[in-house]
Amino acid sequence: MQVGTGRSILNGIAIGKLKIYKKKDTVISAAEVADxxxxxxxxxxxxxxxxxxxxxxxxxxxxxxxxxxxxxxxxxxxxxxxxxxxxxxxxxxxxxxxxxxxxxxxxxxxxxxxxxxxxxxxxxxxxxxxxxxxxxxxxxxxxVDNATLQGTEPSILVAEDLAPSETVRMDKSLLLGFITREGSSNSHTAILARSMNIPALIQCKVIQDDWDGKMAVVDGYNACVYVDPTPDLLKSLKKRQQEDQKKQALLQELKGKSNTTLDGKTINVFANIGGMSDVGAVQQNDADGVGLFRTEFVYLNCKDFPTEDYQFEAYKQVLESLAPRKVVVRTCDIGADKTVDYMKLDHEENPALGYRAIRICLTRKDFFKTQLRALLRASAYGNMSIMFPMITSLRELQDAKAVLDECRAELRAEGKKFDEKLEVGTMIETPAAVLIADELAEECDFFSIGTNDLTQYTCALDRQNAKLEPFFNPHHPAVLRAIKMTIDAGHRHGIWVGICGELGADTALTETFLRMGVDELSMNAKSVLPVRKIIRSIDLSKPSDK
CATH class of the missing domain: 1.10.274.10 (PtsI, HPr-binding domain)
Incomplete structure (x- = not known):
């Protein structure tokens, strides 16, 4: 038996034969051509x-x-x-x-x-x-036709690296898992593997050509692969795999049940979406609503500025499909790692700290008003809340609300209907917003804590930089204290507070967040039922054993 270690992408077990995924070498001529x-x-x-x-x-x-x-x-x-x-x-x-x-x-x-x-x-x-x-x-x-490289039987693919296009092309019914010598846990391929529940191991340096056809087990829990495992080990890991499958089946039984702790506290468990294509996952996983609708994908899918009517139809379709569930919409968060050519944004040395999100909207008022008018019009067709991203000052929030009020007045004058009682909130994703949360809360109906950026800015760690992975600690005490400060500030002013970043799906922190008093958790749709299971096992009336 040979054991290879690497970095795990998903806690899961994949068992099957290894298939070396190797592209054919093609010769490219350097000779001059006449035509x-x-x-x-x-x-x-x-x-x-x-x-x-x-x-x-x-x-x-x-x-x-x-x-x-x-x-x-x-x-x-x-x-x-x-x-x-x-x-x-x-x-x-x-x-x-x-x-x-x-x-x-x-x-x-x-x-x-x-x-x-x-x-x-x-x-x-x-x-x-x-x-x-x-x-x-x-x-x-x-x-060259690379479609045949996967083979015709279920297998664990082994490669130097995999491009996103290669992963998407594969027949998922034949893909048990994959192992690569290179890769990053933040790469598109790794994210793809997690979203499709495929156990994978990256940065496995001991890959050998003679692995082809051998039986193996990818153990995502221990970040390793066992090639030609012993009968006892294979039996043990098959049992673990079966236990995982039973857990998934049990999770399905939680559909239709409430997110209520043993002592009677109920919170909302929402899903994050990027557009209409994610609505099915919200429904299939029985999410209570949407805690983060990333509207920038409406812009990324267009080759020019999307019109008010185009945006209205996109938002209306989501609202109608999910009614009466609440849908919390984040206004455009273009910039940083999400750019579109037609906006002609300048290259920046440090885009994470640059011209993005609300900073673009407040300096390109017509652009902002087009989206807000579309959102207000769509609000008549469902249960919408609007929140502003990357707020760092009270003035920014007040200015954004003033533009929203201007759009309301225009639509009233035009006789167009919208939800007059629509909730308006803000993202809390910068240390500045945390420290002035009391002032912001007086202007809001709710807070939504964006833990991805909050962690990045609190710990001074660029979340796009793979070299910083060893230093990244999502459970950093400073981040958790910032979350608690925000929840307390919101509650002091009578508004609800949710979490919509990656930590919302972190079941190791679910009880911690409930004890902090969080009202809502929003996450990728596939995490809704696992989080519901944890919530229903917690008794907040008893001291935590953590």
């Missing part, structure tokens, strides 16, 4: 097919993993339309008289190197995206 016009035509044809391919991958990821994950393929399609990238390829073909394959490979490598050399971790990560789209064009040019 450069023909090579440009070949490239343009392949590029058009690659864009169609990314669109198909978007639809597939949307159905299997939701809006957040699928968005990477929209970004890939936009990158394939990038003038700098396209012009660089054509210049190599025409200027150096090279074939299309050579030009695509060279331009892709050059562009990837530019991103890799940047200081910003998010932009560094885009290096892998460039390589992925360049490879997509190359595969089309060379007639």
């Amino acid at each position: 450069t016009a023909a090579e440009v035509a070949r490239f343009e044809d392949a590029r058009a097919k690659a864009i169609d391919q990314q669109t198909a991958l978007y639809e597939k990821a949307l159905a299997e993993a939701g809006e957040d994950i699928a968005e990477v393929f929209n970004i890939h399609a936009m990158m394939l339309d990038d003038d700098d990238f396209v012009d660089a390829i054509k210049e190599i073909i025409n200027g150096q008289h090279k074939c299309a394959e050579y030009a695509v490979k060279t331009a892709g490598d050059n562009q990837a190197a530019v991103f890799a050399a940047m200081d910003d971790p998010y932009l560094q990560a885009r290096s892998a995206d460039v390589i992925d789209i360049a490879q997509a064009i190359l595969d089309i040019l060379q007639g």
